[in-house]
Amino acid sequence: MTGPVLHLASASPRRRELIARLGVEPARIVPADIDETPHKTELPRDYAQRMAAEKAAAAASDTACVLAGDTVVAVGRRILPKAEDEATARKCLELLSGRRHRVLSAIALRAPDGTMRQRLSETVVKFKVLSDEEIRSYLASGEWDGKAGGYAIQGAAEGLIQWIQGSHSGVVGLPLFETRALLKAAGFAIA
Ligand SMILES: Cc1cn([C@H]2C[C@H](O)[C@@H](COP(=O)(O)OP(=O)(O)OP(=O)(O)O)O2)c(=O)[nH]c1=O
Numbered sequence: 364m365t366g367p368v369l370h371l372a373s374a375s376p377r378r379r380e381l382i383a384r385l386g387v388e389p390a391r392i393v394p395a396d397i398d399e400t401p402h403k404t405e406l407p408r409d410y411a412q413r414m415a416a417e418k419a420a421a422a423a424s425d426t427a428c429v430l431a432g433d434t435v436v437a438v439g440r441r442i443l444p445k446a447e448d449e450a451t452a453r454k455c456l457e458l459l460s461g462r463r464h465r466v467l468s469a470i471a472l473r474a475p476d477g478t479m480r481q482r483l484s485e486t487v488v489k490f491k492v493l494s495d496e497e498i499r500s501y502l503a504s505g506e507w508d509g510k511a512g513g514y515a516i517q518g519a520a521e522g523l524i525q526w527i528q529g530s531h532s533g534v535v536g537l538p539l540f541e542t543r544a545l546l547k548a549a550g551f552a553i554a
Pocket residue numbers: 372373374375377378394395418432433434435436445466509510511512514515516517534535536
């Protein structure tokens with residue numbers, strides 16, 4: 364008997380590396396191109412869950428389960444952007460300096476019959492107070508590019524983070540505890 368087939372609806376190399384740690388190999392990588400504009404007054408957790416579900420739906424398959432994720436950095440009800448330029452990354456870092464924020468990491472698994480299973484991971488991250496020099500040198504690294512909130516915990520930013528409470532893999536983009544549970548519930552063979 365053959366088990367279910369997995370497609371990963373993501374262009375993120377981090378999500379590919381993280382899923383590999385569960386010993387599950389996606390048969391296909393199918394990046395989903397969706398409109399990522401938050402709705403007016405949409406809460407960060409609702410936005411993350413909607414994005415993950417829309418990515419999974421956009422990559423729907425009649426024969427495979429489709430896994431998608433979405434990672435959002437939030438300060439209170441405010442959703443921080445994915446930093447695509449240095450000015451945006453700087454604004455994010457200035458805002459995150461010395462305070463705690465939340466990282467919402469949503470995953471969605473769409474079965475071939477259209478059933479959608481979802482999970483949400485929430486992590487609190489505390490940055491040290493960042494000096495101008497620390498911000499300058501972090502921006503020069505370019506590591507922030509394409510990252511929600513303008514930082515990457517898996518890189519040099521971890522040296523600026525005092526503590527986290529929650530899921531490290533969730534902050535990087537795919538919460539492995541929740542992902543394993545979803546895949547197991549969908550019949551994937553995971554030890
Ligand atoms: C906070 C944080 C985010 N990120 C990344 C994870 C996500 O890739 C990205 C947030 O954008 P996402 O929209 O979640 O994902 P993506 O556009 O990179 O990939 P895809 O939609 O195709 O799956 O920020 C880190 O790598 N490290 C971090 O510390």
